[in-house]
Amino acid sequence: MIKSKYKNSINGLLLFCILSFAGLTANAQQNMQGTVKDKDGYPIKGVIVKDEANNLMVTDEKGAFSIEAKGTYLTVSLDGYFVKKVLIDSQHSVIIKLEKDPNQQMVDVAYGKERKLGLTASVSSISGEVLQKTPVPTLSNALYGRLSGLSIMQGSGEPGYDSPSMLIRGKATYNDQSFPVFVDGFQASYFNQLSAAEIESVTLLKDAAALAQFGIRGANGAIWVTTKHGTAGKTRIGFQARTGLQAPIKLPKFLGSYDYATLYNEAMKNDYGVSNYYSQTALDAYKNHTNPTLYPDVNWYDEVVKKVTPTQDVALTFSGGGNNARYFVLLGYNHNSGLYKNTDKDEKVNSNADFQRYNFRSNVDVDITKAVSASVILNGILEDRIFPNFSGPTLWDNMAKYPPNIYPVKNPDGTWGGNAVFPDNPVASVLAKGYASTHDRTLMSTFSLNEKLDFITQGLSFSQTVSFSNWFRGNYNKTRDYARYQPYGTNINGRDTVLYTKYKDNTSFSIDEGTRNQWNRTNLEAALKYQRTFGKHEVSGLVMYHQDTYNVDGNNVPYAKQGIFGRINYGFDSRYFAEFGYAYNGSENFPKGKRFGFFPTLSAAWVLSNESFMKPVSFIDFFKLRASAGLLGNDNIGGGRFIYDQYFNSAGSAYTLGTGGGSGVTAINEGTLANSNVTWEKSTKYNVGFETKFLKKLEVTFDYFLEKRSNILTSRSGDIPSIIGVGVPMENIGKVTNRGVEVSAMFTDRVGKFEYFAGGSFFYAHNKIDYQNEVPRSESYLYRTGHSIGQPFGLQAIGFFNSQDEINNSPKQIFAPVQPGDIKYKDQNNDGVINENDEVAIGYNSDPEITYTFNVGAKYKGFDFEMFFQGETNRSVYLNGTYVWALVNNSKAVPVALGRWTDATKTTASYPRLTTMTNDNNYRRSTFWTKDGSFLRLRNVELGYTLPESLTNRLRIASARIYINGINLLTWDKLGDFNLDPETMSGYPALKSYNIGVSLNF
Amino acid sequence: MIKKYIVLLGITTCLLSSCEKDFLDRTMETSYSEEQAYNCYANIYSSGIGIYSYLPGGFNRLDGAFFAGASDEAEHTNTGSAIQRFNTGGWSPSYNPDDCWSSYYTGIRKATFFLRNSTDYKNIITNSMDTIGSNAVYKKNLSQIKYMRAEARFLRAFFYFELIKRYGGVPIVSKVLSLNDNLKLPRNTYDSCTNFIVSELDAVKDSVIVDWSSFDGTQTGRATKGAVLALKSRVLLYAASPLNNTSNDLTKWAKAAAAAREVIAMNKYGVYSNYQNLFLASQSYSANEVIMFRYYGNNNSVETACYPIGTSGGQSGTCPSQNLVDAYEHLAGWSAAAPYDKVDPRMQMTIAVNNSTWNSRTLQCYVGGTDGKGVTQASRTGYYLKKYIKDGLNLITGNTVVHAWIMFRYGEILLNYAEAMNEAYGPTTLPSGYTLTAVQAVNQIRQRTGVALPAIATTISQTDLREAIRRERRVELAFEEHRFWDVRRWKIAESTLGVPLTGAEITKNADGTFNYNYVKVEDRVFDSKMYYYPIPQDEINKNGNILVQNTGWK
Structure with missing residues (x-):
């Protein structure tokens, strides 16, 4: 072939x-x-x-x-x-x-490679080299904006827990939107922990043609990752190392004790008419910091968080081979340390959050005979996480919540401050509770045999593969608790004395290594392939059998999938291409006899630029039209497993009987009503697009997609009254339409030795719920059906009430007693009452409808430079909780609260009147707290220098490059004074970093 | 060479085809099918006992608060708790913190399902026994299920009562509903619901056990004859009350009196000698006053929630109001300067007050004290809860103690009886066959050992006795989830739940004495529509016009 x-x-x-x-x-x-x-x-x-x-x-x-x-x-x-x-x-x-020609390039498709020229499917792909430009410990974080059609929602920056969430082409179901990631042909949840240096390419499979082979599990898209293999020739040794410093992109800011106490006094006056909750003596002490024991002013962030923290990554690769065997070997190491201050370097009494990972890979291909070859892939990942014995997200929320004046970090006698209301002193949470650690091992091994069957017919081959992967996690926790002391002043015999209320005791360390967790996955595959050219006709085909067993610890029933799938391709004269893709597969989650489905797709491409009539059009170098349509499924339907069977479930300790010790009695309860006809989600996908190149400089790709999803598993509770007294069945009745466009363009040119490029991409996806068995609503605008999935609903804020008269003359807001300075809402149905029936669709949800990128770069005499921007828009964020709502639930005060409504500031107020209560009138979803979540980030900027060949030749190295690089250095957003990161609004912050690195090839 | 491949292909094909057959056949092995859930004694027992888990509990049951925090008995310290919605009026058909509609109908289905599927329990138990074991065990198992079938009907009646006291009349579901049944059922009237509940209770009152301890002590806590009759007493009292008896039909009161009398006539229960200890540890489930309880075993969650803020580990929790304090009778010699002395002794058995000893220290509920205003999350009323709470539990070391929530006790029955008798016949009139007058019944409560209040005179008028009984219920049954419902059924909630909640602002003088200043803690909202809960809006919408919303709720 x-x-x-x-x-x-x-x-x-x-x-x-x-x-x-x-x-x-x-x-x-x-x-x-x-x-x-x-x-x-x-x-x-x-x-x-x-x-x-x-x-x-x-x-x-x-x-x-x-x-x-x-x-x-x-x-x-x-x-x-x-x-x-x-x-x-x-x-x-x-x-x-020589430089690679992307049009002549082979691209990865599901279970194979195809010539890019004849590809009829919509895919986007990046190489491992581009991934290496964004040095991050978790691979998905290197994909922002790099794959058109992929939305990535940045999350926490906590070492070892920083995987973002991702969507392919938006959402087409309101149930599980997750998609499979395949590494070297097998589903792999460990993708994030691979080293960028072992990746050949990452391909996003988007349309029906690209996903046809996945059939019953293809509807949500897929990511297809291939790793590097060796090529025959001299041994190549690659060495990449970089080190960097990371810092939070943004930390929230809060008021100090004096401002806090002043605002608290005002709030208490509003709530209960109490004046001087904090006395003037206290306020003075807060202001002048005269008595830090009884009147502390603690900035918890300053006490807990370091300014910067290091990260390192090293990868060493070997590849090469002779005529009969080729190899690629990788050794990788990554280290990412957390932001906690003053931790024990030896990790004996406590520890900073820390993540270390070791990767190794050996990909070996052997030609056993002329017709038979084998390949063996071994991949191992070790992950060691260590972190304070306290939940990371809670710690960060506590820092944002605990007022500055509750107690000192440490009392003068060296004991920890603390009490029952604010039980977890944030500094002590890191330093005084010991640590927890987990140790993960992932091992993946694949063995495949390929046999050419030319003796049967020219171009036929057969391959068989077996693959095992497993993950195991053990732990080692060394934990203890600490005594907290709340200082209070009292007068003993005429002398002011500080006494302490104790809460909890010091305990000695206890060791726990009892937690185990694992999964195992076994795959079997066999494939028959055919590829041959007859004159101008190119024909190829694939038939493949696949089975997958996935066994998760703690769940005694393995997940199983099985199927036959493949494709038939036809190409004529490098002008016309067509592909028929199909899958017949099934999953264990459906009733017997209804487990398998057939999923066909059809696609075609027309390379217009290869037509003779286009030859005279000299400014068009390349022009290809593509179209695809097909049916796919999603078996990850939600609603629990085997819901076709009516189950009665055991519930331990349902009721306690007896006397004395008493014993919890186990009950057997009727489960949710079964649905004996449950089936997979059906997805009909359409895609049209073109790929073009003008003037040898400008490449443009365009895609329009439309997806109709049906059979979405939906509870019938929308129309079944609760008096039935049991969980009502989930049925395949939901429907969603999702559509969008993707455009990307890249311009490359050179002026003498100055090469430069500028590129950009735009991705838009919008979905609409067509049916979801919604409960009947009192007003037509209350229906969620017809809106996007997750469309927020809330009240429309129309300012603040400025007087009691205004309140008396306005519709009655029923959520809580209303005072001047409270948020005033619009009465949407003009019934004189503001209640849940006045909630309208407001803004967008938090996943972006539009993602765009642009990048510019240049090369000159060994120097190279690139800036990569990524932005998101048509998204809203809901500001709520501790980070925004001052004083509520004993939390502290944000600077924006200084703009609160008072009688004196009613014309300029930007924040409702202060209250210490969970005021259901003010603190609920409304347009007031819903903000434009658009942002633009400088995701990546890099300056590199490649040593001149004259020098590298002398040093006997093939090439050498050094670079400096910055991640997430700049962000433009619309949150203004709220001072929150638009993506990671709470918990462990997202990070920016400054890196320096070297890349050597021997 | 070729042969080799053919062999290889052959092997693979065999391998695949053999795998394929049952490869996707997998079922949940940890669950039961309907048949399995009722196929032996142990499983029938487990299927039945699950019905109990729908019974209401009481400790901190609503978002961390005692339900008393929704009435004029108390204020929950955490302003963010959902219970505050009852006080601010921020509840509606779309949002009700105590919405129980669907949960009680789930309990009702469970009971009906159990009754249907266990009908043939005798044969199932006989056939499922591997060998003929001990005849005694076999007989005991049969009795267990026989009792449980009667209890299932009691529990179902209990759930219906919990529904009607909240929502008024509700649809009565007579069978296990399936999706093909008509699910849009109309509401039955309050009276027809009451009749159904009472007929069920009458039907099973002689089929339930009288006392578990003589049959199987491990089963103590399940329903008894006393519980069945006590529920009947409560149900009929509610049905006779002004809210549900607008024409003041005196025969309803007479029925309520007769029902209470049935409990009294059992001669099994009495007034326990120590009011404070009655709600603590073993007394809360073993005292002769306790008729039915929900057992919780050892824990300290009530103490953690409700210990004063100045006690290590305490978080104030649900704090008694001045309104409640004021309801306790003042005894001779009472003075405003020492307001907590010379009052009904039950006050200090229920409420921890300033300068009293609690948790082995003197409480400082005054402004600037360790438990008073100025400390974050201190009581907003100046009082802390004592009833149900074990004194001096060390939370630092995590000590625990047994807790049991009393659902029915003899004290309530006496008050039910007194109230019904007074309404039906007057303070001292005895119809034929009756031996206890209304006044006598109240006085049994008032003259409990250690309480010993002066007896109510037999000359009292019907109206005055009515007030006296209401006050007696308020203090005797404080924090037991009665007040919220009592003021509704008496139709006096506007003047009790709709007025500001008050507390004591106490200042300490230089000479160690205290000044008491009674202040408003919170404005409270009560509308006449709130006599009944709104039916959840979703249920109204799902039923078209068949299920009618309660008056005033929209």
């Missing part, structure tokens, strides 16, 4: 050469010598070097050639690379660098 392809492209090139150089007269014959290398400086074997008289040479293992050449130019070409013309110059040995 390789042969035929090779021939084909040679033919094309020949034609190209003849056309280009017709009319040139041939010069005399000259001997010419040279070496062909790739952009990393490695020699390339098998490159065709040809003169104008069609004399032909092929480079050897060292990339060298020698040719008796005729004419002015040599043409240097290799499948998948841009063709290069070189002036014939017999005087010097030349070094020719």
